[in-house]
Amino acid sequence: MENTLAEHRRNVDRAQLIRRLRAVLPASALLAEEEEMRPYDCDGLTAIRQLPLLVALPENEEQVQAILRICHELRAPVVPRGAATGLSGGATPHPDGVLVSLAKLKKIIAVDPLSRTAIVQPGVRNLAVSEAAAPYGLYYAPDPSSQIACTIGGNVAENAGGVHCLKYGLTVHNVLRVRGLTIAGDIVEFGSAALDAPGYDLLALLNGSEGLLAMITEVTVRLTPKPELAQVVIASFDDVRKAGDAVASIIAAGIIPAGLEMMDRKATHAVEPYVNAGYDLQAEAILLCESDGTPEEVAEEIGRMQAVIERSGAAGIRVSQNEAERLRFWAGRKAAFPAVGRLTPDYLCMDGTIPRRRLAEMLEAINALSERFGLRCANVFHAGDGNLHPLIMYDANQPGELDRAAAFGAEILELSVRFGGTITGEHGVGVEKIMLMAEQFGLPEIDAFHRLKTAFDEHGLLNPGKGVPTLARCREYRQARAGTATASARP
Amino acid sequence: MENTLAEHRRNVDRAQLIRRLRAVLPASALLAEEEEMRPYDCDGLTAIRQLPLLVALPENEEQVQAILRICHELRAPVVPRGAATGLSGGATPHPDGVLVSLAKLKKIIAVDPLSRTAIVQPGVRNLAVSEAAAPYGLYYAPDPSSQIACTIGGNVAENAGGVHCLKYGLTVHNVLRVRGLTIAGDIVEFGSAALDAPGYDLLALLNGSEGLLAMITEVTVRLTPKPELAQVVIASFDDVRKAGDAVASIIAAGIIPAGLEMMDRKATHAVEPYVNAGYDLQAEAILLCESDGTPEEVAEEIGRMQAVIERSGAAGIRVSQNEAERLRFWAGRKAAFPAVGRLTPDYLCMDGTIPRRRLAEMLEAINALSERFGLRCANVFHAGDGNLHPLIMYDANQPGELDRAAAFGAEILELSVRFGGTITGEHGVGVEKIMLMAEQFGLPEIDAFHRLKTAFDEHGLLNPGKGVPTLARCREYRQARAGTATASARP
16 A cells, blocks of 8 residues: 655645634634644554644634635645545545544534435534434435444545445435535535536535545435335355355346345354354355335335345345344344454455456455465455455564555455456545556546546645546556556556 | 527638548548538527538547547537437537537447446437347336437436436436547546446536537446336326425325326316327326336335325326326326427427425416416426426517517526526526526536536537536626526525
8 A cells, every 4th residue: 555645745834824724713723733633643544644734623614715715825735534434544634734624514404304305514423414314204325334423524525335325325326415615715516406407417526526626514415214114134155156146136136125235154254253143154155135115015025035045046044023133134244344353463454346247256266365365354245236345364463464465455456447346335545545546547537537636626735645646656557567467458 | 598609619721621531531421511411400409500510420439539639639619419309409510610420329239138237339229228128128217208319328418317217317327337538539438337436426427518528439328127017196186286295295205206297287288189198177287106116016106106195185096007098198298298389389398497395386486477478388397306397388470479488488497596496407508508507506616617628628629609608608697687686596
């Protein structure tokens, strides 16, 4: 993992910046001491830590605007930060920039049960939106596993997903409008309450832009009626290929499960002693396939799911008989990461996606890589989306193991691209996967990204060194890779 | 309706352009005689006709690339054209530019029933995709009413909708990947076969960009399983307000109908003598509410639809008892435009959208405007999306009537914006509604659109004079409107 922040150093007059910011912010909203700034030195990608030049904690949109105008004028980088639960370093501070935490913008402005929307500030936690909507029988559908802590602004920046996004969509499908500020401090409205809007789709552009295009100050989200009932089918397979085929067959049958997750034997064996979810430990792979809706819809759909899974050669099938059992079946899946963490000093979590039909092939390839690199790997997949989370286990104290784990992970992501997938399903690029963008995209696409960035941020001040590598670095990367056997098929 | 093309005149050496294009195109692929070019002088917006400088009919991507490179070098405008069924003048030729018809790129490259995708060239007709997918029980969901003729490239450019887009989404929700060329002739891949991709969402940006950002040469679309059964509820109301409330209540009950259409008394009275659909002519408004899925799902959902509609105070409810009756109920809705065409020498079709809860209020406002302007207006709404198609009847041979009709239409669109909606639901901006963009958006948004455009097309050569008005014209428009009572609420 290369840290590309060093390429984007700026010559910023810190004393002048402090003087200017103090003039527009309350004293408590600007942190300049190392000790105060230390808690902000990383996000969920803890391997990369960096103190920012300053930390700002604005309390309203006017203060955000004032900060941006000053930083723009003085050409100081700005890094937006939500709850910092992101796993790819999107909120890693910049050594010459102001880290702007939006944590204090946490008002729920409105919940409208009739239009089924809520207007919230960016620092509102994902789960708090659902809690505010609950009295109306509504909730906010995207459910990243960090939903207790992560905030809506960060969800938009990363286009966050979750276990239910196969049926209910990613953040981009659940956000109607964003109010934001450009680096120059101009207020821009992205999207509207209507189904479609004229003009280019700036809203879609903003979703997943990892804080590189605008600073978010308000979000209108879509709310979804809570389903009356949910039930889950849990199926065991004696062969990963059969499990992969079952996933493809479920989708091919026109069923869109509320969740469709796969775990391999290493993952179930890590989980079961930890949470007693009741998983079949003989199985090479298990599937969790959920249905939700009215009782009639669920009964009908569970029946169809069982039929397809049986035809795919499942060794065993159970259906949750009550809510407690459903939650127990899910508890294992949800505890997979900490459970694997108990078995190994360190692990790397990958986030590639592939076309669903290649799931079994990918699992077999990962098993072969696991042997070649001499490292264990447990696999937990959002199978319905083709989103993979292989957990590569290693020990950072054993010389060479981290490098071996990183090389193993890189091969999985290169394979994902060659299978027609992507290097990230839901965790973003950030600093973590920035060079892999050269694996994913050709130079014309990288160039288009840069031209877009320049359209919003001429001087490259918003979150520099994240998301998109420079063209020069892409060329270097591609030249270095040109000699190897796994060179990308892309031009 | 102002023609903004005149602002974008270019000084192009026609003889040189012909010479250069002849060198890279077969003789039959370049039209330069007025007589040959005449059929290309307008799209569905027939009120604006303009001969292009030249017409090119490339047969493959290499020829498209060669044309773009030459036009880019000689700074000649390029206007892409699909089937030219668009209603807003997106394909109106430019007087100094090359009209590039993609009609010959009409190959269906692949249909993959397992991944439920098809790869097609831009000139493939919308319905031809569904025909190619039919043997696998699949179809392409977006169904604009021009689907027999309109092509996938144009569908992407306009982000086309249709009667079923409430449930199945717009074009942007049914397209996975687009291959296109920038004006400089660089090939760019937008999107991928995966659910989400790293980098900015160029695919969403391209959808609905009205040919201003790139020329499309290949599209990967999502295919949808054909539902086993469809049934429609037809309901009559003695008051438009009750019909509007019924729409809001259906959606609030968590039902997403496969189609949810509203027609007012003027529309049903225009239609019934023409097609004998069996509509209730006593009703002030009727609703068509469709369910599709498995027989069990449809039975359950139709029951819930009936219950909600009854509670909304419907005067009468019928459910289609067989496929013939269902098609008869829909035949009236589908024939509404030609039926109104029989009652009046000319009509204007509006395309605003509003939040669903304001449907009844809008209908009442339109009726008041109809009296004020002394012009009849029949209303056909995609009610589920809040997308309005008021048909304003007038006679162009009566002095002043066209102007009155245009003023009536403009007031409807301004009201749409004030109600929190938009000036176009599915027909696009093109040249038709370009000045209304200044009603819809503030100057910062218009500026962001221009910066985006420049990122892709520095010299403004792709489809100039469409989609987004210049900032200078926006300022003029807003100054002119500032004195009037209906000035926009936007800053």
